[in-house]
Amino acid sequence: MSKVLKFVLNGMPVKVVAEPQETLLQVLREKLSLTSPKCGCNHGDCGSCTVILNGKAVKSCMIIALTVEGKSVVTVDGLGTDGKLHPVQQAFHEYGAPQCGYCTPGMVMAATAFLNENPNPSYDEVKDALAGNLCRCGGYQKYVDAVMAVAKGEFGPIPKGSDVDV
Amino acid sequence: MREYFYEAPESLDELLGLLQGLNDEEVKLLAGGTDFVPKLSKELDEIPKEQKPPLHIIYMGNTGNNEIKEDSDNVYIGALVTLTEIEESNLIKQHLPVLIQAMEETAGHTVRNVATIGGNIMNASPAADSITPLLVLDAQFVLAGIDGSRTIAAKDFFTGPGSTVIDDKEVLTTIIIKKGKGKAAFKKLGRRKAETLSVVNAAAYIEMDNGICKAARLALGAVAPTAVRCYQTESKLVGKPVKPELIKEICSGVVEEINPIDDIRATAWYRKQVAPVMLERAINQACSEE
Ligand SMILES: Cc1cc2nc3c(=O)[nH]c(=O)nc-3n(C[C@H](O)[C@H](O)[C@H](O)COP(=O)(O)OP(=O)(O)OC[C@H]3O[C@@H](n4cnc5c(N)ncnc54)[C@H](O)[C@@H]3O)c2cc1C
Numbered sequence: 001m002s003k004v005l006k007f008v009l010n011g012m013p014v015k016v017v018a019e020p021q022e023t024l025l026q027v028l029r030e031k032l033s034l035t036s037p038k039c040g041c042n043h044g045d046c047g048s049c050t051v052i053l054n055g056k057a058v059k060s061c062m063i064i065a066l067t068v069e070g071k072s073v074v075t076v077d078g079l080g081t082d083g084k085l086h087p088v089q090q091a092f093h094e095y096g097a098p099q100c101g102y103c104t105p106g107m108v109m110a111a112t113a114f115l116n117e118n119p120n121p122s123y124d125e126v127k128d129a130l131a132g133n134l135c136r137c138g139g140y141q142k143y144v145d146a147v148m149a150v151a152k153g154e155f156g157p158i159p160k161g162s163d164v165d166v
Numbered sequence: 167m168r169e170y171f172y173e174a175p176e177s178l179d180e181l182l183g184l185l186q187g188l189n190d191e192e193v194k195l196l197a198g199g200t201d202f203v204p205k206l207s208k209e210l211d212e213i214p215k216e217q218k219p220p221l222h223i224i225y226m227g228n229t230g231n232n233e234i235k236e237d238s239d240n241v242y243i244g245a246l247v248t249l250t251e252i253e254e255s256n257l258i259k260q261h262l263p264v265l266i267q268a269m270e271e272t273a274g275h276t277v278r279n280v281a282t283i284g285g286n287i288m289n290a291s292p293a294a295d296s297i298t299p300l301l302v303l304d305a306q307f308v309l310a311g312i313d314g315s316r317t318i319a320a321k322d323f324f325t326g327p328g329s330t331v332i333d334d335k336e337v338l339t340t341i342i343i344k345k346g347k348g349k350a351a352f353k354k355l356g357r358r359k360a361e362t363l364s365v366v367n368a369a370a371y372i373e374m375d376n377g378i379c380k381a382a383r384l385a386l387g388a389v390a391p392t393a394v395r396c397y398q399t400e401s402k403l404v405g406k407p408v409k410p411e412l413i414k415e416i417c418s419g420v421v422e423e424i425n426p427i428d429d430i431r432a433t434a435w436y437r438k439q440v441a442p443v444m445l446e447r448a449i450n451q452a453c454s455e456e
């Protein structure tokens with residue numbers, strides 16, 4: 001039995017019809033044509049579907065879409081400002097962290113939500129923050145190094161409001 | 167395809183009323199969804215062999231019970247509190263640090279951000295990482311029904327893998343934990359460091375007096391159909407001086423109290439080898455820095 005779902009996606013209010021059994025990942029990809037969150041496993045294991053929900057990184061394949069009613073969802077598409085990449089995106093790019101890139105949007109979202117709450121992390125804390133994101137190309141080291149570089153300010157200040165709450 | 171319905175009641179009363187009205191129908195309570203949604207996705211991936219009855223998914227996220235509170239004797243954790251909220255709570259840090267230890271080893275951040283403590287308990291997995299600490303903390307679970315609520319001790323709550331004494335018209339609302347005098351510790355052995363279920367986990371609560379163990383509560387997870395309180399081993403410990411050699415010897419006997427199986431994570435044989443070691447480590451930590 002479908003229902004109308006209203007939430008804020010990358011700062012914009014959206015309205016979409018969703019089925020009770022549909023996940024947020026399905027609604028984003030199949031109904032809103034936002035294919036940046038990837039479906040690696042669909043069972044909560046790989047993290048390629050990570051988005052920021054009300055400020056927290058979550059795996060969107062495990063969120064029933066209708067539960068995000070009235071909440072705020074941010075994907076990589078909502079991060080950059082005025083044609084400029086977000087520092088985390090810029091760092092991943094310059095460190096050459098992505099190889100095939102499939103895990104990258106999830107990595108960006110997990111790292112961004114983490115840095116918003118922990119601007120001065122240790123190396124081990126960054127590893128821990130990305131532990132739920134698998135990279136089948138095995139590029140973990142560069143992802144963690146890049147996040148550390150962002151934390152040290154190498155890529156400029158992190159813009160406020162990238163995790164806009166409703 | 168199976169038919170699915172969705173409701174998001176705005177209060178506990180509304181939720182309990184809804185449950186009353188759904189008599190011959192299948193109902194699924196939804197908290198964080200980290201146990202339920204992967205199972206649902208699996209069901210949707212498979213070609214159904216039989217037509218299943220419609221499923222009513224009832225979202226609990228707007229029904230309250232999402233706070234951690236205290237009074238002079240107890241800490242009260244709402245069933246809808248997320249694992250991240252427990253991990254970050256000053257109140258828990260002050261009174262029940264063992265829960266933080268357990269949460270930090272449960273799944274990863276992105277799961278803990280949505281997973282709830284009530285979901286971890288009600289999923290009733292023998293490997294659940296909150297259950298062994300709650301057993302040794304002697305936690306009480308409050309179950310609410312339309313005619314009022316009842317309180318059940320954690321040690322009497324679990325009846326098998328995925329099953330508890332809860333009635334299908336009841337919901338878990340609160341976990342009550344007495345502020346104890348002793349110290350507790352949790353140890354987990356997984357196949358990896360993060361995002362992995364326990365091969366074996368252990369928790370210990372110890373009260374000491376001048377080097378003598380005054381009270382002990384011990385529990386092991388993933389070694390039987392439910393998490394196990396190790397009563398015999400506890401009784402061997404009480405009244406004894408807590409010396410590392412003695413703890414080791416006492417823990418070796420715990421294999422008599424467990425009944426592990428072979429599964430995808432480990433064999434029964436391996437679990438019998440490591441269970442005493444994990445318990446010994448938990449006890450040693452609970453006895454340290456007194
Ligand atoms: C990648 C991954 C890693 C994981 N790692 C771990 C781990 O290391 N350790 C571990 O213990 N678990 C782990 N889990 C399992 C899961 O995340 C936890 O059990 C979690 O706490 C479940 O909570 P939830 O709110 O998401 O539950 P849900 O899926 O919403 O619910 C679980 C069950 O409990 C019932 N329920 C929920 N709340 C209530 C209530 N208040 N009253 C009555 N019934 C209720 C539901 O109907 C359902 O049957 C992992 C899961 C994933 C996907």
Ligand code: FES
Pocket residue numbers: 038039040041042043044045046047048049050059060061062
């Ligand atoms: S697709 Fe969501 S965790 Fe793998």
Ligand code: FES
Pocket residue numbers: 097098099100101102103104134135136137138139
């Ligand atoms: S870059 Fe290929 S999966 Fe991570």
